[in-house]
Amino acid sequence: MDPVTIPAEADTRLVGQLRAAGLRVTPQRLALHRILAQSHRHVTAEGLLREASSELPGLALPTVYSTLELFADLGVVRRVAAPGAARYDTDPSPHDHFTCSRCGALIDLDTSASRAAARKAAEAGGHRVDSATVVVSGHCATCLAPA
Ligand SMILES: [Zn+2]
Ligand SMILES: [Zn+2]
Incomplete structure (x- = not known):
């Protein structure tokens, strides 16, 4: 960043x-x-x-x-x-995201290890990888916090 x-x-x-x-x-x-x-x-x-x-x-x-x-x-x-x-x-460098299905928040994650694993899994299936991103979805901490 x-x-x-x-x-x-x-x-x-x-x-x-x-x-x-x-x-x-x-x-x-x-x-x-x-x-x-x-x-x-x-x-x-x-x-x-x-x-x-x-x-x-x-x-x-x-x-x-x-x-x-x-x-x-x-x-x-x-x-x-x-x-x-x-x-x-606005940061074009590779990084992954968490998305909230309630409020639509998009939050950066540091998940280079899982990205490498996803890439390897695709290559093991004989596919050529151009880019790999991991998107984790759910409810964000703000939405889960008691009002
Ligand atoms: Zn949320
Ligand atoms: Zn981002």
């Missing part, structure tokens, strides 16, 4: 990645990326639209969604397999 990313540095990195992929550098892409780079979290397109609405008043949900998909393809964010709305992790 990398809590503080200097925005200018984030801009430079994104510009390089967009140009390398032959994509246009737009003010919207830069602004959304800067918002994402502020902290490690798991965003939905709706959530990012809310965060960005003061800075980008004319922004529409489909644009946010396609920008997040673009960033996921570039490896800037990572799509997280979780029930419900598509989530994007």
